[in-house]
Amino acid sequence: MCNLKARFIILSLIFFSITFNQVKSEEKTKLLKVDWSFKGITGKFDRSSLQRGYQVYTEVCASCHSMNLVSYRNLGEPGGPEFSVDQVKAIAANFEVEDGPNADGDMFTRPGRPSDKFVSPYPNVQAATAANGGAYPPDMSVLVKARKGGSDYIYSVLMGYEDPPAGFELEDGVYYNKYMDGKKIKMSNPLSEGIVTYSDGTDATEAQMAKDVTTFLTWTAEPHLETRHKMGVKVLIFLTIFSLLVYLSMKRIWSRIDSEK
């Protein structure tokens, strides 16, 4: 049976290497690797990075990219940027939200409330596409999960703008980015040093902003990541203890048969 077990282990290794290869094989240019605080089984978000990332998102990305699935209230929930209740109310109130119809049947705008979803920059996909030269700026709510390579990929694209190599043809309104498919992207480099002024005094370098906004986008894609990690550790500890107890029980029960021999 030992032989079988060894084979099983080898086979499962093959199985997993296939699964992982599947993920890796299509990355053409090696992505930049960042030592994210949310990686690993006890990974957590860096609270201040999330708050800065939110600032980058609103001041830079939000003029084109919507975030339909996230509400202002989420900004104050545990495991996220954890703005205070008053901060969340103030953030929400900064936005004009269309509501209605009122008693007269008209739509009207009012200041946002925490329960509102993030206000989109364009009324619909067609408008967003038309305003951006035919390239729809994707909704950012689950963007990190919707791209192979996840957080590393988003960070790499933000840092991947370069002058095209000699002889590389670029059409109008298309930019060179070494991490994109075909090395072409229709979004101009969104980040430049000092484009935002961080309220906590952090130096707004390109790398810093790219890291912060990627952290923020990772949170919006997976808002319960911290709860998931915490619960996972507890579940694994529980299962290990329980399986140990069951193993001992099993040995005791089967010893009745073995002693009969």
Next chain:
Amino acid sequence: MDKPEKKGNRRDFIFTASYTVGAIGIGATIWPLIDQMNPDSSVKALASTEVDISQIEPGKSVTVLWRGKPVFIKRRTQEEIAEAQSVSLDDLPHPEKDQDRVKNPEWLVMLGICTHLGCVPLSDKGEYNGWFCPCHGSHYDTSGRIRKGPAPTNMEIPKYAFVDDNTIKIG
């Protein structure tokens, strides 16, 4: 079988521990399956509704939807206020002063749900000029208090506040 007592004890301990830990595990697994049916965070976030009351004439009422339930906002006439305030507490199945049920005597804000089995009472009906529930015949007075019929308690007053003279915020 030489030392049955000792052997038995240890076995009992492992079995008992296994059963206990297993029961904890099952309990911890069942909770998420139950809790998922509780109001989710988007429902909880829709806590408050603001209502413009500037258009309501004395003696009239409006019904607004708050958390999926009707809320009656009634602008009471002086007679109705006097009637509500003059009732002796001894006559009430669920004694509550009218003053305790309103923030401003002119405005009565309450959940329009009969405390019997949850129907919506009709306004300006019934023997006490207040509300009447057509389902099982409960009569409420001009303060929304139960006077006659099967309902056990007065109609509930939600949390609300006057934002300004013309606006009420419910919730």
Next chain:
Amino acid sequence: MSENYVPSSKFGKWFNDRLPLLTLSKHLTDYPTPKNLNYWWTFGGILTFCLISQIITGIVLGMHYVAHADMAFNSIEHIMRDVNYGWLIRYIHSNGASMFFLAVYIHIFRSLFYGSYRSPREIIWILGMLIYLLMMATAFMGYVLPWGQMSFWGATVITNLFSAIPLVGESIVTWLWGGYSVDNPTLTRFFSLHYLFPFLILGLVVLHIWALHVPGNNNPIGIDIKKPSKDTVPFHPYITIKDLFALLIFMIIFSGFIFFAPNILGHSDNYIEANPLVTPKHIVPEWYLLPFYAILRAVPDKLGGVVLMLGSIFILMALPWLDSSKVRSTVFRPLYKKFFWLLVIDVLALGYVGAMPAEGLYLLIARVGTIYYFAHFLIVLPVLSRIEKTEPVPLSISEPVLGGMLKPEMARSDRKDV
């Protein structure tokens, strides 16, 4: 024996005379099981757990999911973000599908290795294959429900397989879709059937277990044993505790996926809402369907690919009649054992190339793999089972006396002198 079981309490007897549930429960606890079952045999219990876990989490998800093309994607995200523990329940369900298939593949290969499909267990095997087919249908339709890009294009590609049928193909596809493309009517009918099929599976599982309890379990040596005897143990507590232990180890791996890599087995494109105007670069089915996908693409002809793909599953149903070896267990078939592992590697390789673009070396591997897959069942197995010189088989489990070169009649009879 449990058939003559009389409950000790008066009420128990009264009840049992009217509905013999206690007899059934006695039968299940006493059920004589070979005592040499190894851990490969614990996957039956693990699969039962998977099915029940999928049904429970699925019913819960159904309480929050909206089966409408405009709302399905957002309702899934609503579950992931707002519903209490919604993310947990959804990740259990989506990863549960993968774990279910992992377990079922081990279960199937265990049957192949130890000859559990052989007489007198053909019906168990065929029921199992029907369960497997329903599982694939259920998983496929379930994958459509989040209405992401892979959902949409996976549904388009798979339903289009039916268009390969001559004459009526196109009409069948239109009928399946309820329109001229995969759209809202397709989504709602897939939701309905995705909810129904697990209960059909549950029914088949009951029959599968019922059919198992007629001849009893096969065992690693593959010989028939007397039941109950020294070679058997009662199902409870011996097998239940062993199954529980294996299940817990399985759950540790399962939890690793749920809590620390919940999306690794899925495809990132499925977090983009379905868009009928844009096809993703590579359409890949979930990993558990990849070997079949490889077979489909290995054939340069549309109809031929579909026929071979379906054939690769249906050929398994004929297995009990393709194998005529004197011994059941591959343990005593040294030559066949080598081919068995070759088959395992072949299926894994097909799975690997199924995930790769169908070109160059990958296509070549897929073709060779497909040929071996069919050759294994149609040539290697029938021929080897006739000519191979098998090793001596023990006469019983508890007394490993070798019976020399056994005659099949001896191996199959219940020996009373042991």
